[in-house]
Amino acid sequence: MKALFSLAAITFKEGIRSRTVYGILIFAIFLMFLNVMISGMMMQDVAKVAVDMALSSLNFVGLLLVFFAGVNLFSKDIERKTIYMVLARPISRSRYILGKFAGISAIIVFSLAILAIFESASIVIMKNGYPAQFLRFSWSALFFSFLLTLISLIVVLSTGFLFASFSSTSFITLVLSIVTYLIGSSANEVKALLEVPHDIGERTSPLLLYCVKAACYIFPNLSLFDIKTEAAHGLFVPLSYILSSIFYGILYSFVMLSLSCIIFKRREFP
Amino acid sequence: MDPIIRVHDVSKSFRDNLSARKVKALESISLSAEKGEVYGFLGPNGAGKSTTIKLLLNLIRPDSGSVTIAGRSVEERELRRIVGFLPENPYFYEHLTAEELLWFGGQASGMKGSEIKERSMMLLEKTDLLDARKRAIRTYSKGMVQRAGLALALVHDPEVIILDEPMSGLDPFGRRMVSNLIIDMKKAGKTVFFSSHILGDIEKICDKVGIIAEGRLCLEDSLTNLLNYGATLEDIFFAEVEKISVKGN
Numbered sequence: 251m252k253a254l255f256s257l258a259a260i261t262f263k264e265g266i267r268s269r270t271v272y273g274i275l276i277f278a279i280f281l282m283f284l285n286v287m288i289s290g291m292m293m294q295d296v297a298k299v300a301v302d303m304a305l306s307s308l309n310f311v312g313l314l315l316v317f318f319a320g321v322n323l324f325s326k327d328i329e330r331k332t333i334y335m336v337l338a339r340p341i342s343r344s345r346y347i348l349g350k351f352a353g354i355s356a357i358i359v360f361s362l363a364i365l366a367i368f369e370s371a372s373i374v375i376m377k378n379g380y381p382a383q384f385l386r387f388s389w390s391a392l393f394f395s396f397l398l399t400l401i402s403l404i405v406v407l408s409t410g411f412l413f414a415s416f417s418s419t420s421f422i423t424l425v426l427s428i429v430t431y432l433i434g435s436s437a438n439e440v441k442a443l444l445e446v447p448h449d450i451g452e453r454t455s456p457l458l459l460y461c462v463k464a465a466c467y468i469f470p471n472l473s474l475f476d477i478k479t480e481a482a483h484g485l486f487v488p489l490s491y492i493l494s495s496i497f498y499g500i501l502y503s504f505v506m507l508s509l510s511c512i513i514f515k516r517r518e519f520p
Numbered sequence: 521m522d523p524i525i526r527v528h529d530v531s532k533s534f535r536d537n538l539s540a541r542k543v544k545a546l547e548s549i550s551l552s553a554e555k556g557e558v559y560g561f562l563g564p565n566g567a568g569k570s571t572t573i574k575l576l577l578n579l580i581r582p583d584s585g586s587v588t589i590a591g592r593s594v595e596e597r598e599l600r601r602i603v604g605f606l607p608e609n610p611y612f613y614e615h616l617t618a619e620e621l622l623w624f625g626g627q628a629s630g631m632k633g634s635e636i637k638e639r640s641m642m643l644l645e646k647t648d649l650l651d652a653r654k655r656a657i658r659t660y661s662k663g664m665v666q667r668a669g670l671a672l673a674l675v676h677d678p679e680v681i682i683l684d685e686p687m688s689g690l691d692p693f694g695r696r697m698v699s700n701l702i703i704d705m706k707k708a709g710k711t712v713f714f715s716s717h718i719l720g721d722i723e724k725i726c727d728k729v730g731i732i733a734e735g736r737l738c739l740e741d742s743l744t745n746l747l748n749y750g751a752t753l754e755d756i757f758f759a760e761v762e763k764i765s766v767k768g769n
């Protein structure tokens with residue numbers, strides 16, 4: 251436990267001090283000002299635009315963090331052999347994975363918390379400027395959307411871990427995790443699109459449908475975590491939906507990490 | 521008594537990524553070091569020194585044969601509590617300070633906080649990093665990184681210390697510092713296994729010498745025995761390595 255915690259701690263420190271994280275956070279602040287400016291130029295739907303922009307930029311910046319700071323912190327550890335200093339300790343391969351994952355997740359939670367504060371501040375500014383536009387706005391919907399975005403980022407990170415556990419270069423890991431993210435966030439929509447023609451009598455190739463269905467099971471269903479629209483419109487999202495999405499996210503990450511541990515146990519580091 | 525480090529009949533090959541051919545790195549190699557010995561592992565570049573050392577740390581696994589330390593398989597996690605390791609050309613998390621690096625090493629090896637503090641300060645002083653201990657490793661010179669790695673390898677006061685080319689990249693002062701550290705460890709009853717291709721280093725501090733070339737151990741003997749033949753270590757080294765190259769070609 252102590253070993254796991256200390257690895258998480260140095261991973262966090264290493265990540266948080268790196269230029270990538272600084273750069274991304276500065277970019278986030280820029281996005282926040284952009285948000286205030288753009289929503290301010292709107293004549294109507296100021297609340298919708300402001301919330302949607304806040305959530306989208308949080309998601310975007312979060313993804314940058316996951317891919318360029320998070321996944322990299324793991325795969326570079328293997329590539330540059332900094333992993334030797336960890337594996338030479340009485341620390342199991344599984345604990346290495348978990349410690350690293352905990353440390354990187356902490357970086358993402360920490361950065362996203364800062365971003366969320368900034369984004370919320372921008373919304374407070376807009377709300378005070380256009381109180382009439384924010385009648386349907388709900389802080390809780392915004393908060394839950396932040397939370398689900400965070401969970402989806404952790405899920406994406408866990409897929410990155412799976413790829414890094416067997417691939418030999420950080421570039422391959424990066425590409426695979428980005429592709430997984432793209433498929434994961436669109437597979438469900440594609441499935442829905444393919445299923446529609448059935449109802450109007452058109453035929454989709456069954457093989458294609460089968461593949462897409464399989465993809466929906468294998469790849470993370472990231473659309474589950476996307477309640478940006480609901481938050482922007484101030485719509486009510488049932489707590490049961492939020493809880494089950496969180497549960498799905500945790501379960502999916504757990505499976506990814508378990509697979510990474512199994513693969514990592516057999517791996518050699520020449 | 522059983523040797524504390526024992527590599528028995530180990531072969532290891534790597535798959536070459538480009539040609540998909542297998543490269544033989546080690547061919548049924550056997551060696552052993554007794555407790556309290558300083559073992560100098562000599563060989564030209566590409567001989568298989570680092571490969572052997574990575575096997576001792578369970579970073580890679582043998583195709584055949586067995587590797588044990590203190591009678592236990594190197595696959596045992598807890599074994600690494602008594603093993604200290606300095607990799608070749610070490611590279612650490614660059615935004616950490618030397619102090620934090622040692623803190624991690626101690627924590628991960630199950631040491632108490634006060635113990636870590638005490639050992640760290642002592643080692644940082646010995647490796648001449650006391651002034652730089654609160655600076656990020658990114659700002660260190662190559663020699664300083666090497667010394668930080670050495671301090672990290674020793675922070676948990678290990679019984680068996682495995683160093684891959686500990687003198688490389690160091691100036692004469694640094695080399696003397698490493699020699700002195702190794703001599704200190706020997707005095708404290710520790711076993712030191714280190715690789716090098718600098719013959720002078722070995723001659724001064726080793727009890728036992730193993731010479732490896734092209735993945736095969738050519739010779740293993742105590743230094744006194746070897747030098748009894750009248751030749752210098754350099755003569756023996758060249759003779760043994762050339763014997764292997766002739767056989768190989």
Ligand SMILES: Nc1ncnc2c1ncn2[C@@H]1O[C@H](COP(=O)(O)OP(=O)(O)O)[C@@H](O)[C@H]1O
Nearest residue numbers: 520534535543545564565566567568569570571
């Ligand atoms: N990861 C690897 N992939 C392929 N070949 C390797 C790898 N690591 C080492 N080798 C080969 O194994 C041999 C021994 O290498 P090494 O143990 O690093 O030598 P030394 O440390 O004595 O200089 C060399 O021929 C080297 O090319």
Ligand SMILES: [Mg+2]
Nearest residue numbers: 569570571608
């Ligand atoms: Mg080497």
